[in-house]
Amino acid sequence: MLRNPSVLSALGVLALLAALAAGVGGHLLLLAGLVVLACAAFWGLQSLWSYVVVGTFLLGLVLAGAHDEVRSDPLVLLGGLALLGGLVFLFTGQRRALKEVARTQNVIRALEQGSAELADAKDTASVIRAGVETLAQLQVAPNLAFVAYRRGTPHVLGARGVFTELLGKPILPGNGNSDSRSVQADHWVAERALGQIPREQRQFFLSVPVEGVSGQQLGLLLFARPHWGLGGARGGRPGEGGGQPGAANQGAGKQGAAKQGARSRSGGKQQDFLPADLSVITAFARLFGSALGQWQSIRELRDANELTLRSLGSALEHRDxxxxxxxxxxxxxxxxxxxxxxxxxxxxxxxxxxxxxxxxxxxxxxxxxxxxxxxxxxxxxxxxxxxxxxxxxxxxxxxxxxxxxxxxxxxxxxxxxxxxxxxxxxxxxxxxxxxxxxxxxxxxxxxxxxxxxxxxxxxxxxxxxxxxxxxxxxxxxxxxxxxxxxxxxxxxxxx
Missing domain, CATH: 1.10.3210.10 (Hypothetical protein af1432)
Known part of the structure; x- marks a missing residue:
């Protein structure tokens, strides 16, 4: 019963009312004990209650200060203020912990759903759709794209955010030359794709290669966001420039290589995505690459079967x-x-x-x-x-x-x-x-x-x-x- 949120809320409210009464009566120790009891009751509930607890204790401390015996002993007041500071510190940590728990739960749900959708995919197109949708649910960045080569030219095959305008379009060299077969470097593709979205939407960016089980390059995942506060980038101040994208990651999809490539410019200062973001992205990129590589192998096998049967049919007709x-x-x-x-x-x-x-x-x-x-x-x-x-x-x-x-x-x-x-x-x-x-x-x-x-x-x-x-x-x-x-x-x- 004590785990019921309604019961805990009722207990906390009663403790806070009693704490106010203790403050009116000048019973500072009782006030502190009741506030701690309320803190324990509200712990894990909505963050609004943390403000209620802190405010109630502050009010109770003010009311208790009206008594001469409390004012005459500065150590009592200092103790009350210390307790108030401790409560603020605890609730601040609680809010961070609750946010991290919520983020972790979101990641788990997104990965579970994404894994199921990848397993149920019937072709490469549905694998790409499932992969991009899962990455969007991870909320690492509002703008993301999957780029892969089709007939020798990189195309945006999956997108969210501002990248959606590039969906299905080729990524061509800056000089407008449509022949990109001789330029198949990840950094070139990333720079050209990032350069086609608004500058303010790519102040921070990340590129991660997608590889099959055997290590063959299958494509490139691009992430871009407008400022450090979205998705968890660390440090820096948003809106101080956002110059042209630098060289993107050309590694093998390993976390260490991804960390080197997961950088963007803001006011000339390099910024990283959070390690937790990198770990989730690179882990899912491997899962995505495995599913995509499996279907690509199936498609290649089907194409080979089709070509073999067509060639056999053409050879047979010459006898008749x-x-x-x-x-x-x-x-x-x-x-x-x-x-x-x-x-x-x-x-x-x-x-x-x-x-x-x-x-x-x-x-x-x-x-x-x-x-x-x-x-x-x-x-x-x-x-x-x-x-x-x-x-x-x-x-x-x-x-x-x-x-x-x-x-x-x-x-x-x-x-x-x-x-x-x-x-x-x-x-x-x-x-x-x-x-x-x-x-x-x-x-x-x-x-x-x-x-x-x-x-x-x-x-x-x-x-x-x-x-x-x-x-x-x-x-x-x-x-x-x-x-x-x-x-x-x-x-x-x-x-």
Missing amino acids: DETGGHTARVVELSEKLARKLGWKEDAVKSLRWGAYLHDLGKLAIPDAILHKPGQLTTDERSTIQRHTTVGYDMLQDLHFLPAETLDLVRYHHERWDGAGYPSGLRGQDIPSTARVFSIVDVYDALTSARPYKSAWTRERALTEIKLQGGRQFDPQFVEAFVGLMTEKDDVRLVR
Whole structure:
């Protein structure tokens, strides 16, 4: 019960009232004891009570001084004044301690939330957003930015405060030359970025490198604030100049290096961010760099997978398409149709990868059959049809391929009416990636010249596709495809 704030407040108020009564009666020792009791009751509560306690004791001391026995003994008054000074000192320390506790709690909450958001991030963009938001909640500086290279040029990819105006923009050399590939030093990037915000907003600044687990440079965090009172910088007087930013930290993100770089100019005097600020920033920078580096590695791996599959698809088409371009065309048109159907990007990617690989199994078909100009025999047609299952089997060891991609390779020759191959699937039992791709694949085959036929016109091919809706193709997908191909504003699809 004694830990209840209401009970403590009531006890403190009673002690203060009794202390005033003791002062009126000239009982200085009782006054002091009651004030100490009130101090203990109000300790840890709102800082307003500290002023009430000090004021009550001062008033009680004045009231007690009206008694002759108190005035006649100067040591009593000196003792009262000493107690008053002690109370002021204690409450001043208490306020500092409460502020530090509140700051620590804020840091803990921000880091906990930031760590969770970084763990839940789905790509590098969301990692950057989570990192910048966490740093903003740490309240080290009102203006912050994350700068990283994109296509050889530094860009502001995350920002708060006045840096927000630079979000998404490149940081170019001072002479306006857009080619910054030969200038990739942290200090140059920091100076140029800081130089583009108002001078009064960067009287104190800090730059911290962001690195991945293996030590690769991923970007730069910039912090700027207008004066020493915001964020905890020590010493100095605000508003005495704020010259151009000096060289920023080029270290490896370690606390010692960050301390050397965490400086700004104010009236020609160097000022540091507080060590506590540096410790929190550098610790989070390492966490941020780890998450960012992980997603960058994933992105590089995905890019490598994409390039490999695209290259493989381009190589495969030369066995079956002397004119070339089939893979690129069906990939592009499949993506357009999937997006028109409202598919999410993961599904579009699975479709695209399947389009790259749909004819992989034709590697196992002899050239004499694959390039035969005349009618195929029953056995030859059976050999051709096996390319779907052969391709499917060949891809089983590529564990990064999603099931939807493998489904397309195996089932893209199935028919809506169940007369297709290899499994005779019907209607909705045919995977959606295969149903979409089969329309695009047939359309491109109809409008392309082959050794055994000439190219059909776009109109004739669309007419055939519409006739096959509900027979060979999903009728809803056919409707969307025809709508896509007849959109007047999509001039790139007009042959």
